[in-house]
Amino acid sequence: MSGVPYTDPLPLGPDTTQYRRLTTDGVATVPAAGRQMLAVDPEALRTLTETAMRDMAHLLRPSHLAQLRAVVDDGEASPNDRFVALDLLRNANIAAGGVLPMCQDTGTAIVMGQRGNRVLTDGDDHRHITAGVHAAYARLNLRYSQMAPLTMWEEVNTGTNLPAQIDIELAHGDRARYDLLFMAKGGGSANKSFLYQESKAVLTEARLTAFLEEKLRALGTAACPPYHLALVIGGTSAEYALKTAKLASARHLDALPDSGSPLGRGFRDRAMEARVWELARRIGYGAQFGGKYFCHDVRVVRLPRHGGSLPIALAVSCSADRQVKAAITPEGVFLERLETDPARHLPPVPDDRLSGEVVRIDLDRPMDRIRRDLSAVPVGSRVSLTGTMVVARDIAHARIRERLERGEPLPDYLRDHPVYYAGPAKTPEGRPSGSFGPTTAGRMDGYVAEFQRAGGSLVMLAKGNRSRGVAEACRAHGGFYLGTIGGPAARLAEECIREVAVLDHCDLGMEAVWRIRVEDFPAFVVINDRGEDFFAPIASPPLQISSRPQA
Template sequence: MDEFTYAPILQRGPDACEYLRLDLPAPSRAEALGRTFLTVPGETLVALAERAFGDMAHLLRTSHLRQLRAVVDDPEASPNDRYVATDLLRNAAVASGGTLPMCQDTGTALIMAKRGLRVLTDGDDAAHLSLGVARAYDRLNLRHSQLAPLTMYDERNTGTNLPAQIEILAEGQDAYEFLFMAKGGGSANKSFLHQETKALLNRDSLPAFLREKIAALGTAACPPYHLAVVIGGTSAEAALKTAKLASAHYLDSLPVRGDLSGRGFRDVELEREVLEITRELGLGAQFGGKYFCHDVRVVRLPRHAGSCPVAIAVSCSADRQVLAKITADGVFLERLEPDPARFLPDETARLAGDAVPVDLARPMREIRQELSRYPVGTRLSLSGPLVVARDLAHAEIKKRLDGGEAMPAYLRDHPVYYAGPAKTPEGMPSGSFGPTTAGRMDAYVEQFQAAGGSLVMLAKGNRSAAVTRACERHGGFYLGTIGGPAARIAQDCIVSLRTLEYGELGMEAVQLAEVVDFPAFIVVDDKGTDFFADPGGPVLTIGRPAPAAPGDPSRTA
């Protein structure tokens, strides 16, 4: 064996992040064994975690906002791309006020840290960081989403958004470095592992494979995405973790070529190729176009000769991660953009118009007759009552139907919005109130529609073929809305909100919302037409379309 040298698999380059110095207790210095050690107080870890998760709930990176504005300014972007990007910028401006978080799903708290060997603490680092998470979710208008298993089948919300996922590594010398992430369920559900072989590693097979798997991601996790693809890995879990880090741009400074040390590297050429693939799919920013992804990161890792894991992950439009560090000079947190409104285009008001108004304060029969006049892809503006119900409420209602009870009148009389709002700020009708992933309710649709309920559904993302068939059979509709702008929806569209049933379920209770100018699109209609059925080019109509002829399933171009 030649002289041994060590190279880390993920060999990051210099830190180019712009930091803010926080007014927090700084580490003290101590001399021992001929070395200088930094002692970090537990209260500093608590306060740093609380500040990090507070900032992430309301602010985004400047680079992310710049990418959204680039979509608006791109003449090749579809009207949908520009409309969604503009609404996400408007949402960012609302959230930056510090009251409404940018997304109703304020996420699982993830913390990865690297504690240098000359950094001393009391040893309870994870407990201190967890207390900071709990304080942020208690004091701010954030949603508690973590469920504690009491038995294999029974769960209860912890009420603190704990436990957090915390990983602390021993690495480096005299600094304590952190990556804080808030990961919502929608984007977390778009992390995938594929176990492949050497046969994938050629210039024909790999792009075709990635095209298929990326198309299968769908739009439920609120694109435009930051997409990460990892090829290889010393284990399956290493590949998945690397993909998550890459989606957060944590690995942007990796080398761009490999060597015999086995270090990982970014394949920037393949990144450009995969980005072009995402644009050719036509899925766009949720309702057709080229901006399915802002950017792509492709990382190649070493692998065992008999194994070739491929991991795919995304960071969604709520691109929530922030770096931090504690050094001898103090406590520092990544600077996020305090003024996202400066990225808003002048034509915001124009883009907010040109939708078909739909009055929901009518009998369900009349609402469905109105929707049936328009083809899929038509943009709507909804005003009136919506029932709010998602996973747990659907499960409870199914139990009643299975037991021979009738469908609750509220699901027969009103459209249902799959959502679970964040905490309500004082003086407002609701907290941040964006849609949840529609696909999680797919299994209920046939039974519910057959019983006269859920005949008009509202959520985000695509639906299964079974939902399309049920809508055709029972005369139902699925309306998609923009995933992401939860703060703007709460501020501009929610007039009132009250609990109807299952109040013990917290944010998953059945509620009645009164809405105004709520944005929506016809995605699945009563004729069996699915807007997303053709992955090559769904394109919405920004202007008001001509009504479709009765029975005409054609889509609007």
């Protein structure tokens, strides 16, 4: 069997990660079967997992923060690009205090591990890792987002943020080392993972570029750009292509080689990365509200494939760029160093450099007056909101629709106040709010026309672009959609949200209807009462792409 040709499909170079040692407890070197083995106690796995989940909720990689600072410093960036990047840096500074997580969607806990052949555990690794996830979400100001199906139609929140996704595999070679990658994947970011089943016909430079432009335009801003974008061309199966894209979006595969081999090793195509990065810059989405910083960077991985199948996978890591590497070795338990002092990335930038005129909107007035003021503001303009809003998202919208279907009117709160699509994390003791950023607006698109016909949802606030049907409903009923920055949930809680109280459907937990009072809450007019959509012009003809390298 030693003569059978074998190639690692994802051969990585040396690990250059900067680690910190958590402990030497729970690891020991023991002899067994004539070899030195690494024995790992259950508590080491549990403690490592809890610490990783805590760090990810509050801290980011230094490289990610440096990329945000580069946006602020770029004289060619749009004012909106710079405004969003600076807001995300301020958010990181608040989250690093360890009280408010950086995003209200504290994610599905995902753990991917590679266990060396000379690592000994009690065999119940999944249970110990799960215990660490449970402890972190129970003790910290995070959010429980996992829904358990009772029947095909009925669900309940698990109240623990479990189950976690845990995938442990055997590492290649002779190793006394346990490597793990921890991720916290929010719903908005996860929803922007796509699989396309294509064929050999797309494998020309011109056709692949045109294909990718179409998909990038469809990607939109709902998952909080600037993105770390990953594209995988090929794969021995659809699921392997998607898994590889997720790993690449976390920059976990950066050490891949730059060329393939006759035996089918995967590699990075850096020339294609430069082309796609330039395409993303020129499309015009920018860092959520126009500009060139749709993506921080791009990874393109080419994999072997079956001759009759060409999977193409796309994935993003969003502004809540939450992943951290770990390693257990004979020297101890190690976790990747994240940035504990993000303030050093904050530049002294005057506010007037970041944005033009800001229109202030008083929300504590009749809805007709609010709409009259918004009607005078061009799409793409920034507004500052102060006053009362109601908060409702997926499940609350479904329940309110049931009222309409029974012949009942909309609740007054949807008629009298703007509606903010969001769901908060836990509220820390002594504070008015937990992290409370926007959720993806598009998930509520199917309700808009119906609710607006009934006199409600005439001013909506969330993140991301929306369907043409929403613009048509706003034109028909005099409605507005305001987009706020996706990502800075801790800053919104710290500086903008003054009061929070449950208003309706209290049994839904974070999905309940809330009443909140805000002060200087930032937003942009995306769709107005004439049906004008700020993002619509981005659907333009294909662009001529230069081969300028990535910064």
